[in-house]
Structures are given as structure tokens and as C-alpha cells.
Amino acid sequence: MSNFTLDVGVWIDLLPEPTLVMDLEGNIVAVNSSGREFFGGSVLDCNLRELVATPPEKLKKWLLLWQQATQIVPGTLRDPQDQKIEVEAVGIHRCQPPLILLRVLRQPRFLRQFIIQRQQFQQLQQQMAQQTALIVELQQRQKQLEAENHHLQEISRQDSLTKLANRRAFKACLPIAWRESATTHTPFAIALLDIDHFKCYNDTYGHLAGDRALQRVAHAIKSQVRETDLVARYGGEEFILLLRQTDHDAAICVLERVFKHIRNLGIPHASSPVQPYLTVSAGICIVAASLQDCPMAELVATADAALYAAKHSGRDRYVLQTYPGMSVPISPSQEI
Incomplete structure (x- = not known):
């Protein structure tokens, strides 16, 4: 599991609703504690189709829609008892390949709670964006330092007048x-x-x-x-x-x-x-x-x-x- 996925796992644990992070095929790479309770036991490395009764073709369409989404998209799934599960999901495009963050809405009828959770989700996205930007900056700085170090090594082994080795x-x-x-x-x-x-x-x-x-x-x-x-x-x-x-x-x-x-x-x-x-x-x-x-x-x-x-x-x-x-x-x- 990458450091990025581990960080996402920490962030989604802040959410009270059952929340999963999946790759584009629906394979679950992170889940919060509420999600483990909701789906029963460990679901890491499982596929979403193993947890729901939604037909594979329909589930594939949902995954495609969610991974392309830049804003939260609501959806419905079916549990093994054929009960409707209200969910919302969005694509995480700041990592390659992109991931999908899916949250189960246990009580969508309570608007206030829904708004609070949406705000928490937006804060999570901002934190992820900041973390990703920091990672990119650190990687660029590391490359710059490596280039500078290589240049200094070259200078330390070169005669300044003749440009020959020293x-x-x-x-x-x-x-x-x-x-x-x-x-x-x-x-x-x-x-x-x-x-x-x-x-x-x-x-x-x-x-x-x-x-x-x-x-x-x-x-x-x-x-x-x-x-x-x-x-x-x-x-x-x-x-x-x-x-x-x-x-x-x-x-x-x-x-x-x-x-x-x-x-x-x-x-x-x-x-x-x-x-x-x-x-x-x-x-x-x-x-x-x-x-x-x-x-x-x-x-x-x-x-x-x-x-x-x-x-x-x-x-x-x-x-x-x-x-x-x-x-x-x-x-x-x-x-x-």
C-alpha cells in the first residue's frame, strides 16, 4: 500500500459515515472504522461487487461515472438482501492512477447532518490537495538537490583551467x-x-x-x-x-x-x-x-x-x- 493510500486511510477515519477508497476496478484499498462495521469485518483487498448485490454491468457504469466525477455524485447500490443503499462518490484525481472515494449515507433525510458531512468531505479534499502539493514540492526539491549534488561532484573532480579531470x-x-x-x-x-x-x-x-x-x-x-x-x-x-x-x-x-x-x-x-x-x-x-x-x-x-x-x-x-x-x-x- 502506498503512502498516499495510507494517508487517505487516516483522513477517512475522521468521517462518521461508512467510507471506502477504491481503485478504478472497484478494489478496496482503504476503509474507515465505520465502514468495517457497516460491511462486517475486514473488506480491504475485496472488490465492491463482493459486498453488494448490484448487477455487475450497472456497478461498472457507476464506477466509471464516479471516477470521472470532479464533484460528489449520488448513487444507489443494493445490499445482499436487495435493500437500497444510498451512497455518494467522487474521483480522486490528484493521484495516478485516480481513485474513487465512496461514502454510504445512513441517514440522508437529515439535511443538517448531510451538510456537516459534506463540509467534512470538502475539508478532506483540501487536505489531500495540500498533502499532494507538498509531496510534489518535496519530490521536485529532491531532484533539484540531486542535480546540484551531481554538479558539485563534477566540479570537485575537474580542473578549472584545462577542464580535464583533476x-x-x-x-x-x-x-x-x-x-x-x-x-x-x-x-x-x-x-x-x-x-x-x-x-x-x-x-x-x-x-x-x-x-x-x-x-x-x-x-x-x-x-x-x-x-x-x-x-x-x-x-x-x-x-x-x-x-x-x-x-x-x-x-x-x-x-x-x-x-x-x-x-x-x-x-x-x-x-x-x-x-x-x-x-x-x-x-x-x-x-x-x-x-x-x-x-x-x-x-x-x-x-x-x-x-x-x-x-x-x-x-x-x-x-x-x-x-x-x-x-x-x-x-x-x-x-x-
Whole structure:
């Protein structure tokens, strides 16, 4: 039984006359104490046709009329002894699907009592309308809060300058990639990229130009990886890539595309001793995960050690290492 039906059950208990709430088929979903006395025992989950002797076709017409009604409609039913039962009913249209509220008039000849009961019924309708409006308002507010919460979560995991994921997002995704690798027995790669001599770039061209360069490099990296891969700004001029289901050869292919794309940007860097344009260095860690917990710090440290080796070897290149294991020697294909 829904909360709405339970609330209706509470309200109709305020009415002194036998009162039922039914669905459009006549199935009784709520009844007040007077109704239980009138019909004898529990009638919940019964159908109205089980309680009255009104012919089914006529009863069906009454139900159709009542469920369409927006104001109280009087009617007559027959009890099992073929005695006339005076009733009035109205459709409850503020719930979906609509319900029917039916009240038995024990003493319709007493006009004053009839008026009082009608007023009580109208008050009940108003309370139901207010309750329904409150429920709708609360549901809308909940959806709004969920949307705001989702937006805040997105902001908390995004770098404001480059619009890439940030370090927090990377740390959240790395254990997932580790578990996937351990389950599927496929390697993945972590690549740590650093813009060469970026401090000199800022000193020469200014920090606004440095911000624009970071944005262009971020876009260049993002454009060369798959949707399922993660590119994050790790801090300052450092970027980190999480390449799912990627082995040694696939990682090299990705890094060569990234290096070529950044080189083709042709961002001038007159103060760089490497090239007259902006370049990057990278360290790659190839990982074959096990069932143990993800050693996050060790994985990043392995990629960072490879990045250090690339810088120490002259920059504008990448170096591969496996985890665990020794670094792979630099080969011509690793220098761009």
C-alpha cells in the first residue's frame, strides 16, 4: 500500500459515515472504522461487487461515472438482501492512477447532518490537495538537490583551467583500473607528462600565455586518447594518463601520437634549450595488476621515475618502465 493510500486511510477515519477508497476496478484499498462495521469485518483487498448485490454491468457504469466525477455524485447500490443503499462518490484525481472515494449515507433525510458531512468531505479534499502539493514540492526539491549534488561532484573532480579531470578524479579511477586489470588479466598504462622548461616559458611569455599553453596542450592530449581513457591535470604543468587495457606497444603508439600532436601545435618557446617550440617529456608505467590492493603511490612513483629518466636523457622523449621491474632502455622509437 502506498503512502498516499495510507494517508487517505487516516483522513477517512475522521468521517462518521461508512467510507471506502477504491481503485478504478472497484478494489478496496482503504476503509474507515465505520465502514468495517457497516460491511462486517475486514473488506480491504475485496472488490465492491463482493459486498453488494448490484448487477455487475450497472456497478461498472457507476464506477466509471464516479471516477470521472470532479464533484460528489449520488448513487444507489443494493445490499445482499436487495435493500437500497444510498451512497455518494467522487474521483480522486490528484493521484495516478485516480481513485474513487465512496461514502454510504445512513441517514440522508437529515439535511443538517448531510451538510456537516459534506463540509467534512470538502475539508478532506483540501487536505489531500495540500498533502499532494507538498509531496510534489518535496519530490521536485529532491531532484533539484540531486542535480546540484551531481554538479558539485563534477566540479570537485575537474580542473578549472584545462577542464580535464583533476588529481582527485585520477586517484578515484586508478583502483578501478587496477581491479579490472587483475580480473581480465590485461595490462594498463599510466603515463606522466611534463612540459619541458615551463617555468622559463612563463618567465618569457607571462602567466596568461602559460595558461593558454596549458589549455592547448591539455586539448592536444585529450584528442589522442579513447573515451574510456582518463586524462587529468596532475599539478602545475604535469598531466597524467590512465590508459585502460593497454600494453607496451599500444602505450608507445598513444604517446607518439600525443608527442606529434603537441609538436604540430608549434607553440613558440624561445627560452627552451630543447627545441624552439613547446615540448613535453613523459614517463610510462606498464602495469599488470594482481589481486592485492592497488599500490597507488608505487605506481605513480614508477611513472615519475621514468619521467625523471626521460628528462635526464635530454627531454622531448618518453621512457617506459614496468611495474614491478626495471626501466626499459631508451630506444630510437622513444625519442621524438
